Amino acid sequence: MSRLDWQIGTVTAITPDTPRVKTFTLSLSRWTAHRAGQHYDLRLSAADGYQTERSYSIASPPEQTGEVALTVELIADGEVSGYLHEGVAVGDQLELRGPIGGYFVWPAGALAAPLLLVAGGSGVVPLMAMLRHRQRAKLPNPAVLLFSIRTPEEVIYQQELEAMAAADPAFTLLLTYTRQAPAGWTGHHRRVDAAMLAEAVALLPGAPQCYVCGPTGLVESVATLLQAQGLPDDAIRTERFGPTGN
Amino acid sequence: MPFINKGFHAKRPTEGPNKLPPGQYETQDFPVLTAGPTPRINLANWEFRLEGLVEKPVKWSWNEFNALPQQDFNPDIHCVTKWSKFDTKWRGVSLDTLLEHVQLQPEAEFALAFSYGGYTTNLPLADLRNGQAFIGLQYEGKPLTPEHGGPARLVVPHLYFWKSAKWVQGLRLMGVNKPGFWEEAGYSMRGDPWQEQRYGSDDDAADTSSLRL
Numbered sequence: 290m291s292r293l294d295w296q297i298g299t300v301t302a303i304t305p306d307t308p309r310v311k312t313f314t315l316s317l318s319r320w321t322a323h324r325a326g327q328h329y330d331l332r333l334s335a336a337d338g339y340q341t342e343r344s345y346s347i348a349s350p351p352e353q354t355g356e357v358a359l360t361v362e363l364i365a366d367g368e369v370s371g372y373l374h375e376g377v378a379v380g381d382q383l384e385l386r387g388p389i390g391g392y393f394v395w396p397a398g399a400l401a402a403p404l405l406l407v408a409g410g411s412g413v414v415p416l417m418a419m420l421r422h423r424q425r426a427k428l429p430n431p432a433v434l435l436f437s438i439r440t441p442e443e444v445i446y447q448q449e450l451e452a453m454a455a456a457d458p459a460f461t462l463l464l465t466y467t468r469q470a471p472a473g474w475t476g477h478h479r480r481v482d483a484a485m486l487a488e489a490v491a492l493l494p495g496a497p498q499c500y501v502c503g504p505t506g507l508v509e510s511v512a513t514l515l516q517a518q519g520l521p522d523d524a525i526r527t528e529r530f531g532p533t534g535n
Numbered sequence: 536m537p538f539i540n541k542g543f544h545a546k547r548p549t550e551g552p553n554k555l556p557p558g559q560y561e562t563q564d565f566p567v568l569t570a571g572p573t574p575r576i577n578l579a580n581w582e583f584r585l586e587g588l589v590e591k592p593v594k595w596s597w598n599e600f601n602a603l604p605q606q607d608f609n610p611d612i613h614c615v616t617k618w619s620k621f622d623t624k625w626r627g628v629s630l631d632t633l634l635e636h637v638q639l640q641p642e643a644e645f646a647l648a649f650s651y652g653g654y655t656t657n658l659p660l661a662d663l664r665n666g667q668a669f670i671g672l673q674y675e676g677k678p679l680t681p682e683h684g685g686p687a688r689l690v691v692p693h694l695y696f697w698k699s700a701k702w703v704q705g706l707r708l709m710g711v712n713k714p715g716f717w718e719e720a721g722y723s724m725r726g727d728p729w730q731e732q733r734y735g736s737d738d739d740a741a742d743t744s745s746l747r748l
Contacts, residue, residue: 293736297538330733332558334537335544342558342617368546368560376542384538389734391720392570505567509682512572522652525572 294319295332295386300379301356306445310411311374312348312360315383322351325418326394326500326528329357329387333369343369346414346530347388350421357387360445362411393500393528395419397428402524403493404432407481407511409503412530413445416500420460424453431459433489433497437481437507439468461492481507483514490518502528554611555619556728562618565674567682570716574652574702575681583670583687584705585633588643593636594705597686601672603628608669610692612699613728625690626673630663633670642710648689648700649707655715656700657724658691660708667693670703695726695733 298315305311325347332342349358364370377383393415395404404423406416413436423432438444444464454462465477465485477485490497499520501511508527515525547561555561578597586592595603607626613619639660646663649655662668671679671690679685684701691698697717718724723732732738 293734330558333540333543336539337544338537339545340558341545341560343560344616366546371546372540372543376540381541382538383540389721392716505682509567509573516572522572527569527571529566529568 293386293389295384297382298357298385300377300381300383303377303379306360307443309363309443310360310445311363312358313373313377313383314349314356314358315385316356317385320355320357321388322354323347323357323388323418324390324394325350325397325422326415327388327390327418328415329359329385330389331359331369331383331385333372334384341368344389346418348414348417348421350418350425352422352425360411360414360417393502393526395422395498395500397422397426399429401428401430401498403430403495403497405489405493405497405499405515406432406434407437407486407489407499407501407503407507408434409437409481409507410439410443410530411445412501412503412507412528414530415502415528417446417450419500420450420453423460424457429459431493433461433463433492435463435465435481435485435489437465437467437503440466441469441471461489463489481511481514483517486511486514486518490520496520496524499525500528501525502530505529554621556613557731559613559617559619559728562620565620565623565683566614566616566618568614568616569682569701570654571652573681574650576651576686576702578686581686582704583633585637585708586705587647587708588640588710589708590638590640600628600670600687604632605672606669608690608692610690612690612692612696615695615697615722615726615733619728623692624675625669625671626676627669627671627687627690629666630668630670631666634664639708643708645709645712647707647709647713647715648698649704650700651702651704653716654700654702656689656698657709657713657715657718658694658698659712659725662691662694662698662725663706667691671699693727695723695728697722698726 302314328344345359348360470478581597584594668691689700689703
């Protein structure tokens with residue numbers, strides 16, 4: 290059996306992250322340590338033989354052995370996300386294979402470069418695996434997460450991110466609300482732009498390795514702006530996320 | 536007993552002949568997927584090359600390339616990230632037309648497509664001939680945009696779309712099947728959606744008897 294054979298996982302926990310986002314924790318009998326940033330393929334099978342698949346990023350760190358946490362955004366009319374959100378309960382079984390992906394991964398290590406993470410919406414999921422891994426492995430490299438969300442209710446992992454930032458002076462959380470900010474908010478309240486990225490880069494002591502994940506518009510714009518800041522192309526890794534084609 | 540997800544059924548039942556390879560779903564829009572920043576290529580410096588196991592390498596400037604015979608093609612395309620898009624509208628140059636300009640050496644059996652920005656992907660030469668592959672220059676009647684691989688991308692619609700290298704700069708003919716960017720990272724050497732060859736470990740399971748891998 291290779292690691293990419295399909296296997297059946299059992300849902301051990303379902304955690305609501307936001308009104309439209311839930312995290313499904315699955316225990317796996319054939320668990321393989323993943324690299325932060327990788328994903329699993331999940332396959333649903335109907336009684337009539339119809340099957341469909343989707344990829345979901347792993348939110349959990351490799352230190353969380355024997356199980357994976359997949360964070361799933363409910364997509365309007367989504368065939369798979371709709372079933373997962375409405376039709377799956379703790380104890381149910383799901384078919385999946387992974388871990389998959391060899392480029393949008395963080396080669397963590399004691400000498401790893403500073404980390405600049407830029408997320409739009411549910412694009413934060415693979416970046417959260419990197420931050421959780423960094424925390425659990427006690428890696429010392431400075432890190433910034435610049436997280437763009439539309440409204441206060443869409444901040445996935447908010448409490449955990451804020452606790453992480455409070456406990457670790459080498460990690461900075463920068464939120465920007467593009468539509469509606471919380472009452473009394475004095476931080477950023479616009480789309481990610483050159484000035485915001487310059488601020489994030491300046492928080493880090495050296496040239497960062499950048500991971501950008503979110504909708505296409507954000508990813509295209511941020512990658513181009515990071516290039517304009519003089520960062521080399523191979524220091525900018527991108528992944529598209531969320532509903533296709535927005 | 537096959538595994539069944541209780542209560543799961545297709546949301547959009549397919550009508551007529553099934554155009555959807557296993558595990559895929561249909562999308563109406565045209566998602567963008569790349570591993571890094573989108574290269575912006577100056578047409579004055581653009582060139583396309585055929586090199587490697589050919590008697591004499593050949594290269595075209597942008598104007599020379601656009602003067603080659605072009606044709607419309609309307610394929611269904613399938614991305615390994617699970618989306619498929621039906622009846623897409625392209626215009627470009629057939630690989631058959633390009634290959635008429637070189638004399639292949641007899642060992643040439645594979646090609647490595649290489650791109651501006653450093654991307655590479657490998658394909659059997661047999662998948663590039665007989666009307667199966669194009670260099671796409673227009674999409675839906677307009678010049679191909681940079682995020683979709685413009686000014687020119689390889690289009691090999693019968694294979695997963697990562698084989699259709701964006702920002703393509705040329706093809707290197709080879710005697711051995713050398714893995715490209717995603718293939719090095721564990722993706723399939725062939726990428727046939729109908730055999731669901733997504734990852735390298737799928738290649739062993741699928742029928743590759745027609746290929747010399």
